[in-house]
Amino acid sequence: MNRPTTHSKKTFFFFTFLMCSIGLMAQTLNKPTAIANPNFGTGGSPWTAVCASSTFNEYYVNFKWSASPSVLSDNTFVLELSDATGSFASPTALTTVTDKNSTTDFDIRFEIPITLRGTGYKLRVKSTSPELYSPATQAYNMYYIDYKNPIQITENGSGSIGDGTISICNGSTAIIAVDNVPNSETYQYIWRKSSTILSETGPSLTVSESGMYSVEIDYGSVCSGSAGTLSNMITVETGTALGVTINTPTKTSYCEGETASALEATIANSDIFYTWYKDGTVVQAKAQGSYTYAFDTNDPDFAGAYTVKVEGDGICAETTPALSISKTGAFTVTENTPLEMVILPGESKTLSVTSTAVSPTYQWYKNNTVISGATTSTLAISEEAEYYVAVSQGGACPSSLNSNKINVVAPSSFELIANYTTTYSDCDYSEIVLDVATINAVAANGSKTDVTADLKASMSYQWKKDGTAISGATSSSISLTDISENGSYQIDATIESFNTSSNSLPVVLRSNELITIEASSLVACNSTDFITISTNVDLTGATFGWAKDGTIIDTTSLDLNTTDAGTYRLMVTRNGCSIPSNEVTISPLDESLITLDSPLNIVFPEGGSKTITASGGTAYEWRDANNTSISNSASISLTTEGTYTLTAYVGNCVIIKEVNVSYKDTFKIPNVITVNGDGINDLWLIPNSYSYQADVNVIIYNDKGEEVYNVFEYQNNWPESSTGFTSQNMVFYYKIKKGSDTIKQGTITVIK
Template sequence: MRSKKNIRPYIILIAFLLLGWSHAIAQTLNKPIPADNPNIAGNSPWTAVCASSDFNEYFVKFTWNTPLVNSNNSFILELSDANGSFTTPTQLASDNTKNTTFNFDFRFELPNTARGDGYKLRVVSTSPAKTSPASDAFSMYYIDFKSSLLISPNGNGNIPSGGTIELCDGNSATLAVHNVTNPQTYRYNWYRSGTPLAEKSHTITITQAGIYMVEVDYGSLCSGSANTLSNDIEITTGASLGIALNTPSKTALCSGETETLEANIMGQGLSYTWFKNGTAVTGPTVDAHTYAVDASIPGFEGEYAVEIDGDGTCLERSSGVTITNAGDFTVTRNNDPNIVLLPSQTKTLSVTTSASSPVYQWYKDGVILAGQISNTLNVNQPGGYFARVSQSGGACAATAIDSEITTVVIPASFEITIAYTAEYEDCKNNSIVLGVATINALDTQGVKTDVTSELIGNFTYQWKKDGIGVNGATASSISLTDISENGIYELDAVVETYSPTSNTLSVLLLVNETLAITASSLVSCNDAEFITISTTTDLSSTTFDWIKDGVDLNSLTETLNVSETGKYQLVVYRNGCPLPSNEITISPLDDSLITLDSPNTVVFPTGGSKTVTASGGTAYQWVDINNVLLSDSASVTFTEEGSYLLIANIENCEITKQITVVLQDIFKVPNVITVNGDGINDQWIIPNTYSRNKDINVLIYNAKGEVILNVFDYQNNWPESTIAFKKQNMVFYYKIKTSKEVLKQGTITIIR
């Protein structure tokens, strides 16, 4: 291996690539495919991902084709959502060390929120920006719950005695999971007497007899490994007792009233469960045949029903009774919750209501304001104000609803706070906007009231940098876009007799400049030859550092000559801020990058020819044994036997490969060999059409059908001298095949 000294046209192409012209030739990113786990012996590629806290390590194989990506590239493995959509992909892994490796594995862990059968994977490159095709769809589940489920009526935790519920004809029962936190976040498989049901929720409403069980749905391939199958509950049917609710005295209640609902069956030792809008509001309680609806409790309105159960009694729920709010109306405050009164100011508070015949009464600090009985109130004093609204007639004339309280303050002073209006970090941002974040009114005790929305437009402003007013900066915000504007900022504000000054903020912007470095080569041929890394930026009057693998090289030269592999970067300091360049990765030379589409031994028939194509390089020369150039392209056509040499370049580095060209043997595959040690026909020699080819598989079986030889790239070396044949005329069977078809098959007789 040696460096090329002569400059060939392909060097110009490489230079363009290094200068960012790599988009002229497109890389091909192939879709990722499942790979085996190298940390598990005897493992094979996965077909589904069933991850958990006990095991969560998976691999996919990714391949891509030349040309090389840029040195600052990263390959990113992304996961779709459960439907295969990449609208908001999840990043699983990232690798910036494989920019000259065309076949490698990504290791990833499945997020603990993944549950579904349609997940896909893809790989994205960042420089140039390209996206691979999506993988096939796979089942992927993170199994975070893997205990037996428990089910009970309405999920109340009371599993019925004997696991049996007798359900009245025409009624229904609800079973629900009760031992899972946030059960609604999972999908479930329900079964009736072993038959899968369509319901996927953590609850199921039952009307048919049968034995019911449930498990967490982790997909067809992962569910079995979780062992979540629940207890079973048997539903039987029986005759109804005719449970119903007695007609209540009233169904429309005013605030503060109560109404007792009563079941029509009582005194039989039954268990009663009361429901509101289909949800249990009590547990099953013996002889609890009444339930009090309290209209003083917000949200009391709804449909109420009762369910009975007991020994010898089928589970039965009554029809519902709807209880409404007779005094239901709203009161809305129309002004801000916090109002500031400046000296000599008066402001108006107001409310609106949906009451049909409203009566208004205003209060200050909980004390009635005599004569203030309209929906508006003018205020010029501090305090807490609200309006009490009541109906002047109807069933709930006594019902009253208070508006929200409005706090009115006359400030002793103001406090103004400024902040960065976007995410900001010194020496990271090229620009930033500073603005008013909050304005607080302070009373004499220092109690703060946020009045930002009300007064931000009432103040006049003056921004200051390093204590000096900024010309023209008189708005509530200021935009900074240049390093000349770096400094300490504060804001003076004025409204009437108040003149608060804000807190201070430091601004240290990074220069809006792109720093780029290039290398004379991205591949290190050997330690004796240097690669030059340089920049077009003038470094003569600035401070800078050359960095390798994150470590300062303490070099003061404006260009850097290197022979070691690694990741290089230049950092220039502008106005106290570091300005980093792009990163360049120098990789070691890898002979395996040069590949041939044919074995190193090339076979072709007499009178014919064979074309061989190389890939992975940037220039090629094919020469014969006399060093005569046959081709300087990626391909060459052979017409004569002999030894040939491929000289391939990867940038400035040279790799050689020896190639042997032979004419195709025309003899047949032998079916008899004589292993008597005379050196003649002692081994099974097959035509070179089939031998010494890494793509052809040779198998030999004994009389029992057992495989005794299974190799690719067969070297015409069976049987080995150490093999002893105990019988005369032993018969073996052979098969010569590729991955797609059988080329030859037959018998081999051994004569000793």
């Protein structure tokens, strides 16, 4: 439980003192209890874990409290959620109830945040007046399943599956990684080698052993299976490498344009396939026998790390260590000032560059003409023009490199362009940020130069709404978050003696009101049973429309009654903007909604059993051939042949399925044995469903009803000798019991 703040403590102690002073006891808040979703009809089971998604995020708890004394009139009840460890140090308010101050037993509907993933979440209820907390619930698995598609895994997350096989050699390793899940590093995963779960939980797996590997997102023990994220399978093969490398050439550094020797693999075999790479990118496609590669030094980008991958029948695929080829005398030039600049009247600026050249020399140019004496890395300017510098380096590979051109303008005015920082349309957003997007310097001839990077931080600003200056809004951007801020926005800017105003931006935000609808059932049973769709908002006097499959079908009904399948949404108009509710999808009744993990006709040996599990329903009932109810769970274990009826509920709808069970015709329990020592039929051999079973008791009686043999886990070894049989044909009786039930009985005639 959270510790109250100092102020809250004072309030709590004062309230407690007051209550005690007048001889009353404080309320008792019971912990909330998980219950079935009432929208799915009666007979459902309480939820045991939360597996929410964009298509379903609706759960209920029941809450009880004592009303002696009553809470204060301004009280609200708040359903709070802990963090993933069960701590309420910073609880999340899931929903607030304001109309139950005189109701001591009520249900609370809630949705979980879309960021929730974990196994230790707890719930509690808080009352605000007086401030009290209920006990916390047990810890629950709660997952918002925001990614529910099959995962793709590839070597190094390359996205290329190939034949689905990775070869690793000589005890080395390879990396298998997820490559199609957005923000893959934010999830935890279940990696498997065949059926064995591995300890790694991240989006990649380092493997060194052969096997078949797969992965799925870990949405907890309850939710993972329903998400359907199981990946493709990667087969890892291990073997012995050839030990191929790249022969070290006589030179590994070349001047641009210099003649270079071809690279050559140490194993040259016309039957092997070779693929050449530079910095991990293919530069010579896979080809048989191509064990050499000639790089072109006339290509300015020839320097890099070269490798070759070898593959072939009967060998282990391997990639050589990298061989680095460098460019002699390569250097860079970096501009330290924007490439578009403004110079104001009477102002001077300094241009500068940085170079990695060894002992560089500089020569600046203005409008492509040499500036006499401008031979350092900086240049002071006071005129508009186009400037650049040529940097030269001598040595073994003399070369020269020009900087990018820097355009300096002296404006006669400025153009200021404001824009929305994200995509914007009226009524589509509840908040928006406006910003200075572009500053153009306008020359006397009307030409424009974008100088945003140079001047945006140097100007002074003032935002206006509907022509009136907004107090304190003097930065280059403004954030709008409420419908009261709707209007037309413009920004003024000043620098030196220049003043300019931007274009106008209309802003029409919609209310961030949360409108929720829910249906009395999510399955349309027939054309006569109505489903009621209701909302949490009062529609009296409001402008609204109920939409089905994107089309408005009703603009007057406060609750919508329907018998039709489809996707429904409520659109409520506030301040000229239409606010959409969540979507509710009503599906048509389809018997395939209920599935069994077994065929409808089942055969197993007498004495055996079969467990059948149904899925797709909200409640279940199993009945035997006598129409006697035998189970109300999704699963049932059948041990006796006959016809069984499943009544499955999908919301308020009913689907009935019949399962027929019959015994497999196996060998029977023998009633005659011959103990003459010929090795044939000397022992009483019974089926394995009864023999060798630790919970099965075999008892044998003589013709007087006296017990002569009693054993569990019968080894098919009676009689152990023939000496105890005094007459030619002796009759014995047997019982085979499981627990208190006799599952088989009969006679055994022993012929001596």
